[in-house]
Amino acid sequence: MSAATHSRNVTAALSLLCFLSLLSRIKSEELQILLNLKSSFRNSKTQLFDSWDSKTPLCNFPGIICNSNGSVSGIELSNQKLSGILPLDSICQLLSLERLSLGFNSLYGTVTEDLRNCTKLKYLDLGNNIFSGHVPDLSPLTDLQYLYLNTSGFSGSFPWKSLAEMKGLVQLSLGDNPFELTTEFPSELLSLTNLNLLYLSNCSLGGKIPAGIGNLVELVNLELSDNNIAGEIPAEIGKLTKLWQLELYNNNLSGKLPVGLRNLNKLENFDASRNNLEGDLSELKFLTNLVSLQLFENSFSGEVPAELGGFKRLVNLSLYTNKLTGPLPQKLGSWAEFGFIDVSENFLTGPIPPDMCKRGTMNMLLMLQNNFTGKIPESYASCKTLLRFRVSKNSLFGEVPAGIWGLPAVNIIDLEFNQFEGPITSDIKNAKGLAQLFVGNNRLTGGLPEEISGATSLVSIQLNENRFSDEIPASIGELKHLGTLHLQSNMFSGSVPDSLGSCSSLNDINISNNSLSGKIPPSLGSLPSLNALDLSHNQLSGQIPASLASVRLSLLDLSDNRLSGPVPPSLSIAAYNGSFAGNPGLCSPEITSFRRCPPNSGMSRDVRTLIICFSVGLAILLVALAWFTYLRKSEKDDDQERSLKEESWDLKSFHVLTFTEDEILDSIKQENLIGNGGSGHVYRVLLSNGKELAVKHIWNNVDSKLGWKKARSTTPMLAKRGGGKSKEFDAEVQTLSSIRHVNVVKLYCSITSEDSSLLVYEYLPNGSLWDRLHGCRKTKLDWNSRHEIAIGAAKGLEYLHHGCSRPVIHRDVKSSNILLDEFLKPRISDFGLAKGMVQANNGGQSSTHVIAGTHGYIAPEYGYTYKVNEKSDVYSFGVVLMELVTGKRPIEPEFGENRDIVSWVYNNLKNRERVISLVDSDIPEVLKEEAIKVLKIAVLCTARLPELRPTMRSVVQMLEEAEPCKLVGIIVTKDGASKRMDGLDEKKFDPDFQSFGKTHFANQKNT
Template sequence: MIPLLPPLPTLLLLFLAVSFHGLQLASSLNQEGRYLLQAKRGLVDAGNSLSTWDDRDATPCKWAGVSCSDSDPPSVVAVNLTGFDLEGPFPSFLCRLPSLASLVLSINLINSSLHAASFDSCNALSHLDLSQNNLVGPLPDALAKLPNLTYLDLTGNNFSGAIPLSFGRFPHIQTLSLVSNLLDSTIPSFLGNLITLRELNLGFNPFDAGPIPDTLGNLSKLENLYLADCNLVGEIPPTLGQLSRLTNLDLSTNQLSGSIPQSLTGLSSIIQIELFKNSLTGRIPTGFSKLATLLRFDASLNQLEGPLPEDIFDAPQLQSLHLHTNQLSGRIPVGISRSKSLLDVRLYQNQLNGFLPADFGKNSPLEVLDLSTNNLSGKIPTSICERGALKQLILIQNVLSGSLPDGLGRCQTLNRVRLQSNFLSGPVPIGLWGLPHVSLLDLRDNAFSGEISPAISGAANLSTLLIDDNQFSGSIPSEMGALSRLYEFSAVNNRLIGPLPSSLGNLVELGRLKLHNNSLSGELLQGIQSWKKLVELDLSDNGFKGGIPPELGSLPVLNYLDLSSNDLTGEIPIQLQNLKLNRFNFSDNDLSGAIPPAFANEAYRSNFLGNPGLCGDIPGLCPISEEAAGNHHGFTWLLLSIFMLAGLVFVAGIAWFCWRYRKYKKATDKSKWTLRSFHKFGFNEYEILDSLDEDNVIGSGASGKVYKVMLSNGEAVAVKKLWQTPKADAENTEQLVDDAFEAEVATLGKIRHKSIVKLWCCCTHKDRKLLVYEYMPNGSLGDLLHSSKAGILDWPTRYKIALDAAEGFSYLHHDCVPPIVHRDVKSNNILLDGEFGAKVADFGVAKAVEMIGKGPKTMSVIAGSCGYIAPEYAYTLRVNEKSDIYSFGVVILELVTGKLPVDPEYGEKDLVKWVFSIIEQKGVEHVIDPMLDVCYKEEISRVLDIGLLCASSLPINRPSMRRVVKMLQEVRPQNKSKAGEKDGKLSPYYYEV
């Protein structure tokens, strides 16, 4: 019997029911989970950070970054995706979560603008953190309409424009952080209406110059006010003294003027006051002693004057006082010795005088004391390290006298001691020689006496020992061979005697050994192959005897060798030719034999004088007998006569042909060339045209060849001859050449700046184009830095190059109207004159800022060179001043590391990423060019920091070129002080804080 089937409609309904039930079983995720998955679909999850977001779960409460309430059923109350490496637009689906109170998406690559519609459903949101992303556009008004928002952090994005008026109407806001964006206009006074605010952070924005609004004094609940580097001008408003709950006040790195208001001494809850790097004047007000919670006060790098307030050190919890680089005068108040919490005092570069209080250091756990470059007198207090915590004692360039306190020899915590240029005398405490943590011991330019103690073997961390210009006597102890980290030992102008201990050959880190003008004797060290890092060896003006060790020729980076004014004998070893010496001197010894061929040059004559037995092809050295001289000269003149006669015939023929050809050429072409001049000069285009032959080529690049042309007046010019266009590529390439030529002419023709190469004139004829520049005898920075001659570029020279080039780019960005973007900043486009002054060159792809982005021709020439191109170029295809700054950051890294911007050594990285990774893994010292003197390490590190800041991946984090110049100048504050520079080298009074 056949069973009866239900009707067709009934079957269809049954099938649909079963299918729907199966669908429910396959995906049981609730609606909030679906919203989260929708948000995920709009993002690129390169690191698979959201792999736990699974649609088979019933709820998203166990997903990474998701937090739910304890209610039944649970609901999503917080999403925190910090550092998940997510990329894409703001995920607005998250706002559909009805109970979402906290949303944190910081440190990702969210890269859209924020639209009002994105926050329509975020009514429950109280905490919003979108910091450290790539968000752009104006700040959205909609944020101020969120009824429950108390915390808003948009730090480290690219928001631009003014702070909108709506931001003065947040109903419950407590934290508003807009640090490091591109906000302009001025800081608005309506922010003073946000009476619920506890934190207002607006630092590092390029606001228009403007004052601090008085109305901020109305924010009675404010605890943190951060306005660093906001282009603030005018005086500090006294109303800020009304902020009784304020714990942190940071107005640093602005252009504030006037005096420090007395009202700030009424900030009863203050912990930290930062006023450094402004233009504040007048006296520091009294009354800071009343601030019971004050820990740190920094008003350095201003123009403050007058005496220190008598009560400045009486604030009961004061730990750090930085007032360096001002014009303060008078004595240091005795209150400094009463303080029980003082850790860090930096008063250097002022005009302070008088004695240090006798019991200074007795009551406070002092760690850092820097009083350099003042007029302080008297003795160093015996109690300076009584609490056993002192790490840095820096007293350079004062008039301190007397002997060093014995307590310094027991100060086991010391790591830096700099006492240079005082009137200190007597023996150095034995314990001080061997302190285990000291890395720098600088006793130069005093009147110390006695011997270097064998206790120095305990100085396991010592890398720099400087005792020049004292009265030290005795021999160099063999225990110095135990200093495994010693890089520099300099004892110039002392009374040391005896031989060099053989143990010095064990110093594998040794880079500089300078013992000039002592009474050392014996033979020079043998077995010094371990000195692989030795850059400078100066043993001149001593009594060394015997021969020069051939092993010197095996030292790979030695470039300064001075053995003059000794009693050395024998020959100059031929192995020394292996060295790449920038400076050397063997004069005033008793050397004999032949001068090695590489040194037999008239330019080196003075380096061999005073050695009667030396012979070589240098006039005035090693005279020979008259008979030998007669035979030698007769044969020589015979050969010369034959060659000269043949040469004259040949040259005459060539000259006649060239004369005829040039006469014809000039007659043909004279009327065809057009010359445009930009400066007054004493030559014509024919002098240039007649000298463009291959013998004069000094360079060749993508745009053409460069010739060195000697003019009839004895001066030289550089001529760039742009490539002629092959017919096959005529239509496109000709346009590129024309664009490059016009850009160069339009840019350089109107520029007058010491750090930008001078364009004398240009010559054109049909498709032939010539640019005539001033000649730069030392070529490009890139060619020199990455060649065997890099040793010429010591650190002071590299620093000068960086500063000169920065000033050139700053002129382009800030002083030209309209501003000019170079678009191809690289070391090969920085040229060096005879004194190694740097000048910016090659403006073939430069653009005025107002023209960038105004049409399809903007990027007709690819802007930038491999390794120098800013990362945002990959997704914006635009370059601006920030792109130049990134490229300049790479140049700074080249100067510091000596490495190329791209190299197989880095693997998949470029120089910027390589430096970041090495610093993170091994430390700064592993990226510094080993050819650089370690005594400049701290200064190099500061310049390196500037380079890394310029090369930040986020454009907003890069400083302006004007700021870069200022930061580079501040690396060497003595440039603007009475200490100054001597002989073009770093002043001996330079110090790092």
């Protein structure tokens, strides 16, 4: 071997050694970076990181991709339940990183400028997280091909200019972020000629769609919905011949569909609904591959192109609220597995196309408010998949096919304002899902079949203005969910069924203008939710049942019958003026237009004498009892005040105090008592400086509460509770002493003695949210106040779960533990059951066999696992949101036996009308859509499986977005997947959702 060769070999060996040494050092550094990443996500609920340790080769870490050199080239951690702040300063030190995929997690905080150092990235997915702040300048990331930042809470101005250098971008998804509104459509997008996906829905785009959009000829999916884009759709959009989906929904677009749209012959989904578009639909007749066509709420006119009847892939057609005329193509929907049609609120004529359910897949037929004629085609009687059948306000006639009445899945049958004839058949017993039956203003005849009791889900029956006859069947009393019964203006005879008293949910009864006779059943007075009762214009006789006097009715009309006897005094009020007219046999000393009742009317002299004697005796007994109670109470209060002053007290302050211990002790007296709890009393204290405080007095043991100095009982119960400070006191002090948050009640200090303890709080003059919604201080809360209360309370819980150094589970979240200050700003209070998450889930403290919390608010898993979990607080908060939206208590008689507000809400998520009916009547119609946005969040919070509930951090974000025209919800489907939902419209119903709404989400290939 020559010297030269030897020298070269030595040099090569040294180079190899240097390379291996460098590689080893890089791997060591990359290992440390990944371990730091694991540490940043240490609070995540995932087992993904269990094998991320120094003993495992980093290329074997789950979610890590290495290149041929063994360096980290990809981090694939999407949809892994990650939570934490993204450490980009560390991640971007991975010099070979080309793929960073962290979508569909719960990452929060800001995305820092360190992202600019990830210069080799080709794929970046941070979408579907809960970041805040703006998106940093991305201009150094010139190699990016896939960029997903959608649905992640970004705000501020997006750096559109930084996109200009990303010539290789193939997919760009920025939608569903509250960016600042642009005045011009971003021109930088027009140079990205490699794009096949552009998702910019709901990200505050303004201006007009420029003609340059036609440059993006590779586009397969273009979504610009839910923005502020105006002007016409440019003709150049016809150059995008590869388009599969075009979404322009909910903008301010005007003008006609552009000539050239016909060139998009690969288009399957086209939605330009809720704009100001006009003209005819002739350009659509060439789009033979359409699967879904939605152009509702525009001003289109002319006829529906006949060619649509030959579209062999069309399954969804929604053209409602336009000015369309002429007939529908008779072959419409007969070729494919048709899903739904909604052409309501137009001027369409002719017959209903007969074959839209030919394949047995149709779920909605909505054709109300047109000029359709003819009969209902017999084919729909066997359409077992139909959920909604609505053809009201047309000119249809003939008998309704018998099978329509018994469709097993249908939840609404709406035939009102037509010319239908014939009976409701016994087939209705098969309609197990039927909730609403609307057939008013027709020519229907016959009796209401006994078999109607088989339609057990019925909530509303409206048969008014027909020709029904015979008796009202007693079986109607078996309909436990029935809330509305309208049978007025028919020819029903016989008596009012006594069984109606079993319909515990009934709130509106109208059986006026019939031929009913007999007495008014007293059982109607036992209906707990009855609000309106109209039995006028019949032949009812006998006395008005005394039981009706106990029902609070907003409408009562018993006029024009044959009633006799006295009008109950509680019904003889101005609110019911005219309610008893046309009954010559009635008498009343209070109603001046009626004759006065004779002395013996209604009861005998002996009975009256007995009642008077009993009343006098009872009054004497009550006075004596009250005097005895007062004396005992005064004695007890004196003993309590003496014992407090004699005690030796220890004060611990948690804030700067402006009062003394004596000022507090001197105020613990009966006249300052404002509340009682299971562990003690609450007093209002007015300081000399005018400041008000609330003081909770907690007895340290049972015997102390009874007045003794020390616990003397040796019984197990008292021995267990006696001695030392109470658990409630310890929990409250431990939790509140270190908390500083505007939405958590402030604890100033504790004052303790051997036998009792005092907790001194800020005083909240407006009481609790429960008081404002349901209690004696109930007032009308406007929607803005309710929404702000929801956000504030959510932020308080978010702080407890995510902001404390030792996260806290409240365990008793409810409206009575949300207090309101003078400005109705909320404070989370009462931490007697609170636990730290570590304490609650470690060792023997992981569960308890006493269910903590309040009935109606307790998460379902607590009943069988007893596990303490922050998602239990989320569930309880979801119940509070339902209270705010509906105005209902968590438990109400109208919900039914063993049912609560959550099951009641879920049972009413089947259609738009029922959802809207859930909203508190105190909330104006124009704001009910906004309230429903919050109801959707409540539904997410109360998911039966804890892992499907959002974190409180996500709840805060969604509530903040749930302002007018801003909400984007994530709906969990039956298979556990998640989809974006916004708006609320029966025409956008998706039966796969637990709720419903328009589906709009980035069509990312990687997800």
